[in-house]
Amino acid sequence: MSQEEILAELAQIVNEIAGVPVGDITPEKSFLDDLDVDSLSMVEIATAAEDKWGIRIPDDDLKNLKTVGDAVNYIAKAGVAA
Amino acid sequence: MTRVLVTGLGATTPLGGDVPSTWDGLLEGRSGVRRLTYDWVADLPVQIGAPAAVEPTDVLDRVEARTLDRSQQFALVAAREAWSDAGFGDDVTVEPERLAVVVASGIGGVLTLLAQYDVLREKGARRVSPHTVPMLMPNGPAATVGLALTARAGVHTPVSACASGAEAIALGLDLLRAGRADVVVAGGTEAAIAPLPIAGFAAMRALSMRDVEPQEASRPYDKARDGFVLGEGAAVLVLETEEHARKRGARVYAALAGAGMSSDAYHVAAPEPTGAGAARALALAIRDAGLTPADIVHVNAHATSTPLGDVAEAAALRTALGDAVNTVNVTATKSCTGHLLGAAGALEAAVTVLSLHNRVVPATRNLDDPDDEVGLDVVRMSPRDLPAEAAALSNSFGFGGHNVTLAFRSHA
Numbered sequence: 001m002s003q004e005e006i007l008a009e010l011a012q013i014v015n016e017i018a019g020v021p022v023g024d025i026t027p028e029k030s031f032l033d034d035l036d037v038d039s040l041s042m043v044e045i046a047t048a049a050e051d052k053w054g055i056r057i058p059d060d061d062l063k064n065l066k067t068v069g070d071a072v073n074y075i076a077k078a079g080v081a082a
Numbered sequence: 083m084t085r086v087l088v089t090g091l092g093a094t095t096p097l098g099g100d101v102p103s104t105w106d107g108l109l110e111g112r113s114g115v116r117r118l119t120y121d122w123v124a125d126l127p128v129q130i131g132a133p134a135a136v137e138p139t140d141v142l143d144r145v146e147a148r149t150l151d152r153s154q155q156f157a158l159v160a161a162r163e164a165w166s167d168a169g170f171g172d173d174v175t176v177e178p179e180r181l182a183v184v185v186a187s188g189i190g191g192v193l194t195l196l197a198q199y200d201v202l203r204e205k206g207a208r209r210v211s212p213h214t215v216p217m218l219m220p221n222g223p224a225a226t227v228g229l230a231l232t233a234r235a236g237v238h239t240p241v242s243a244c245a246s247g248a249e250a251i252a253l254g255l256d257l258l259r260a261g262r263a264d265v266v267v268a269g270g271t272e273a274a275i276a277p278l279p280i281a282g283f284a285a286m287r288a289l290s291m292r293d294v295e296p297q298e299a300s301r302p303y304d305k306a307r308d309g310f311v312l313g314e315g316a317a318v319l320v321l322e323t324e325e326h327a328r329k330r331g332a333r334v335y336a337a338l339a340g341a342g343m344s345s346d347a348y349h350v351a352a353p354e355p356t357g358a359g360a361a362r363a364l365a366l367a368i369r370d371a372g373l374t375p376a377d378i379v380h381v382n383a384h385a386t387s388t389p390l391g392d393v394a395e396a397a398a399l400r401t402a403l404g405d406a407v408n409t410v411n412v413t414a415t416k417s418c419t420g421h422l423l424g425a426a427g428a429l430e431a432a433v434t435v436l437s438l439h440n441r442v443v444p445a446t447r448n449l450d451d452p453d454d455e456v457g458l459d460v461v462r463m464s465p466r467d468l469p470a471e472a473a474a475l476s477n478s479f480g481f482g483g484h485n486v487t488l489a490f491r492s493h494a
Contacts, residue, residue, distance in 0.1 A: 019145030040149075043212035 001079060006053075006072050013048045014068075017041055027069030035068075045071075053079050086258045086339075087493060089332040090168025090320030091432050092160040092269075096313050096419050099136025100163055104429075105436050108418055108444035109465055113297035115311050115420050122277050127284045130296040131275050132313030132420025149213045150226060151191035152273035156316035156425070157223035158230055161185070161267055165231060168320040169332055176326075182235040182263040183228040184254045185318070186246035186270040188424030188480070190220030193276055223271045227318070235263040241424070243480030244386070246270050247317065248427025248488055252341035254321045264326040269318030270428035280312060286351065288388060300421075301448035302385035302392055302414035303456045310386040313420030317429035335439045339373065339473065339491045342366025346483030353391050353479065357398030363485035364402035364475065371489035373473050375406035380443055380474035382434040383458075385414035386421050395477060396456040411468070413437075413461045417447035427478035431488050434476040438492045441468045470494075 001009075011025035018037045031037040037045070042065075046057045049071070055078040057065075065071045093100065096114025097107030107114070114132040123129045138155035139147045147155055161183075170176065194217040198210050216222055221239040228237035236257070240249040247270025254268035283289050290309040292299035300311040321338055344366065346359035354360075368375060381399060385392050392414075400407050415433050422429055437443050442465045449462040468474075476488045 017145075017148075019143070040212040040216075047209065 003072055003076055006075050007068070009052060010049065010068065010071060010075065013045055013052065017044045017048065025068055027067065027072060029068050030066055031068065049075060055079060084259045084261070085324035085337060086255050087322050087324055087327045087337050088319050088335045088435050089322045089327050090164040091335065091435065092162065092164030092167060093315065093317040093429060093432055094134055094136060094138065094156050094159045095315040095317070095422070095429060096132035096135055099141065101167070101432065103135070108415055108433060109442070111418065111445055111447045113418055113447060114313065115296045115299055117296050118275070126277060126280050128280055128289045128291060129293050130290070130299055130311060132311055133275055134315045149217065151194045151217040151222055153187055153191055153271045154217065154223045154226040156273055156314070157185050157269070157271035157318070158226050160269060160271070160316040160318040161227040161230065164267065164318040164320050169330070174330060176265045178232045178234040180235055180264040181231065181233040182237070182257050182266045183224050183231065183233045184238045184240065184250040184266060184268040185224035185227050186240045186250035186424050186428070187220050187223055188241065188243050188246045188272055189274045189279065191218035191222055192274050192279060194218040196276055196278060227267060231267060233267065242484035243482050244421065244423050244426055245478040245480035245484035245486045246424035246427065247429065248431060248476065248478035248486035249343065249484070250428060251319060251321070251338065251431050251488055252343060252486055255338055255341050258321060258323050264323050266321045267318060268321055268428070269316060270425040271316035272423040272425040273314050274423060275312055275314050283312060290387060298448050300387050300417050302383070302387045302417050302446060303453055303460050304449050305451045305453045307387045307389060307392065309388055310416065311420040313422045315422050315429070316425050317432045319428065319432055319435070334493045336435045337491045337493045338488065340367050340371030340489040342370055342487045344485045346485065348483055350483070351481045353394035355390070355394055357394040357401060359483060360395055360398035360477065360479060360485045361401035363487040364398060364477070367475060367487035367489045368402070371473065371491065373489060375403040377473045378403060378406060378410055378475055379472040380411045380437060380468055382430045382437070382474065382476040383412050383414045384477040384479050386416055391479070393453070393455050395479070396458050399458060408459065410459060411443050411461050411466055412458045413443050414446045415444055417449070427476070427486060430476045430478065434474050434490055437468060438472055438474055438490055441470060442466065443468060
């Protein structure tokens with residue numbers, strides 16, 4: 001799956017959970033500062049991503065996923081490994 | 083002493099999604115009780131209830147609603163209606179440090195607790211929602227309302243089973259009298275129509291078994307009553323000091339003149355048969371309001387339609403009011419709404435306020451054959467007019483032996 005495809009799928013998840021318009025969800029955006037996604041919703045997003053891509057995101061990794069781009073890159077790498 | 087006024091009302095109930103539709107339903111004598119159609123009811127001994135007339139998710143924003151327990155959703159809907167009904171909004175606000183919230187619940191987020199327990203068992207701990215705790219905690223609805231209205235004078239949650247909603251209003255009165263706030267948004271909420279609560283209440287033999295005639299199952303004071311009908315929803319009152327209300331020219335429904343609370347210390351669930359504890363709450367409320375029994379024109383009774391409870395409350399009313407009980411117009415609106423548990427006291431307080439404001443008492447539905455043991459003048463068949471100047475009481479009692487009476491007066 002390409003980074004663009006991952007971004008599109010991730011944007012759907014973030015929209016579903018946090019209500020952020022899909023168009024606002026771009027790689028440079030910070031989940032917390034730009035998109036107002038709180039820590040509880042980040043846990044939900046991570047769980048949904050785990051289910052979607054069949055990966056596992058440990059808490060130590062999750063806390064480093066500050067931007068949408070961080071998450072897309074992480075999923076792309078983890079997805080390949082999986 | 084600081085006078086406290088009721089300046090806003092909000093509700094979402096088995097009769098309607100707001101106050102006007104609920105009030106109209108009561109005046110029409112409609113029943114909110116129906117046969118439950120959820121797939122899980124088949125194995126339950128009781129298959130009727132009084133679900134909310136309007137799904138809260140139909141009126142709340144999807145993203146906002148998805149991290150709120152149903153009890154929080156009800157509370158938010160009712161609080162927003164009350165807030166705007168009181169004339170607050172973008173242009174008229176309350177200083178956050180002078181605004182408090184008291185929203186009670188009898189059971190809290192039990193639907194969330196049960197649903198997430200299913201997730202835990204079926205999918206494991208890592209799939210349990212991170213919103214579980216804020217959704218199931220009993221203070222969740224109060225916190226939700228406090229966040230929505232930016233209340234910083236305190237957010238509180240009294241829990242006293244079916245007296246919770248009334249206790250919230252009594253606590254609101256205390257906060258305003260103590261000078262801890264200028265405005266208190268007070269009420270109760272409950273969302274417990276689920277297999278475990280129904281099975282639990284049924285095991286206590288507290289619920290009506292009249293499954294074949296759902297709309298006739300809630301029949302307070304009737305000889306054929308056999309238990310209460312479980313309802314759900316929320317009701318919220320905006321309480322305000324007279325000074326604050328006057329300064330902003332608020333519309334006033336009625337005055338919250340006093341409150342009385344007592345506890346039975348008799349049995350964890352059964353009512354004290356002579357109604358002595360309830361009579362003390364009644365007497366305390368009347369005195370706290372600066373009234374005498376002869377001033378009381380109307381009582382919105384707790385009357386849940388249980389064989390023992392209705393009679394014990396009647397005894398309490400006779401004890402507390404003496405001869406004056408003969409001229410009191412009593413009604414039991416649970417005959418229409420079912421029993422909203424922790425929201426019941428708040429809903430009935432709102433109904434009592436509307437009865438004074440509109441000068442009319444809704445009739446008790448299904449009272450076909452009055453129980454001789456009750457011996458009260460219960461309004462039935464059709465609503466009854468009230469005088470322009472009147473004082474009224476609303477009773478609420480809860481498992482645990484909690485007794486709460488609220489006293490309201492007309493506000494000219």
